[in-house]
Amino acid sequence: MxxxxxxxxxxxxxxxxxxxxxxxxxxxxxxxxxxxxxxxxxxxxxxxxxxxxxxxxxxxxxxxxxxxxxxxxxxxxxxxxxxxxxxxxxxxxxxxPGGRYLTAVCAGNPEADVTREFLDWAGTHGMEWDVQATPAGARWGCRLESFLTNPAEEPEPEKWRTELAFRLSDYSTTSAS
Missing domain, CATH: 3.20.80.10 (Regulatory factor, effector binding domain)
Structure with a gap:
């Protein structure tokens, strides 16, 4: 992890x-x-x-x-x-959109490395994202970063809490526990 x-x-x-x-x-x-x-x-x-x-x-x-x-x-x-x-x-x-989402709370600002680790974790657990390739890039069904900490109230990024929530494909049958 x-x-x-x-x-x-x-x-x-x-x-x-x-x-x-x-x-x-x-x-x-x-x-x-x-x-x-x-x-x-x-x-x-x-x-x-x-x-x-x-x-x-x-x-x-x-x-x-x-x-x-x-x-x-x-x-x-x-x-x-x-x-x-x-x-x-x-x-x-x-x-x-409603549906099944893989979620995780992370410490600090979820830079690309954190998101990549989250995506890799899901891949190793057999999860597929609600995403499709298009000429403009990867189109996501729903990929969110929610701010659980208000950056205006907490100026130190390492103290932030952010929830990642990515919608899973309807074909993804594996679940995390």
Whole structure:
């Protein structure tokens, strides 16, 4: 197990979750630009009277490590809030898909090495991701990094806690325990 993973990954069944988000195309060098949108997004939602229903996340939709990453910053919201959220100011309503997810909590900022270890761990346990190759890069069914620690309140990255949650393929039958 990677030293940054706090415990063994586990498979959980997640219900579909409405969310509010904002999207960007970034490179690995500019990835921080989407994380920087989280406080802005939460502030804009607060102006509309919408409170997050869970921790904020970064959702990786399409990944081409050599070129562009299509990513979102988002926060879970109540179904009623999502229904009343008109798309404006770069904010939209969406739904994270339900299904089986492999999850793990990690210490610190989940840099590429931590994510790679998580992916490798799943592969050694026979798990397949909900992902497909496209000309634009790997398109993920749902790949999340949720901030369990608020970076604005804890300035030391090594003290952060982040949950990785990657949707498993419907064909993946192995489970972690």
């Amino acid at each position: 990677d030293p940054y993973l706090i415990a063994e990954p586990v498979v959980v069944e997640r219900a579909a979750q409405p969310y509010a988000g904002t999207a960007r195309s970034v490179t690995m060098a500019t990835l921080h630009q989407i994380a920087d949108r989280v406080p802005w997004l939460i502030g804009r939602l607060a102006e509309r009277g919408i409170a997050p229903a869970g921790p904020p996340f970064i959702r990786y939709n399409v990944i081409d490590m050599d070129d562009l990453l299509q990513v979102e910053a988002g926060v879970p919201v109540a179904k009623a809030a999502a229904a009343d959220l008109p798309e404006r100011d770069g904010i939209f309503a969406g739904v994270l």
